[in-house]
Amino acid sequence: MSRGKYLRNNNIKWREEKNGALFLDSENDTICKLNSTATLIWKLCDGKHGISNICKIIEKTFKETHTANVTEDVKECINSFINRRWLIIIEK
DSSP states (O other): OOSSEEEEOTTOEEEEETTEEEEEETTTTEEEEEEHHHHHHHHHOBSSOOHHHHHHHHHHHOTTSOHHHHHHHHHHHHHHHHHTTOEEEEOO
């Protein structure tokens, strides 16, 4: 995984919901629902945050999370976004 920062693809249509967000993936003709953690990760992919920053914010926001799992979970989520072409990687 890149040590860069991540930027949302502006062509992705999404809307925030009560407990997460809904995404229209027009390329695959699917609708995806994200939970609140994945939605926060998505919102933090604004070109200003890297993995370590995102993990710290997730830990502070969701205090019940286990720190040992946060980094792997964030990486997995971001990789999923990248594989769907929802994110652009900005290298350092």
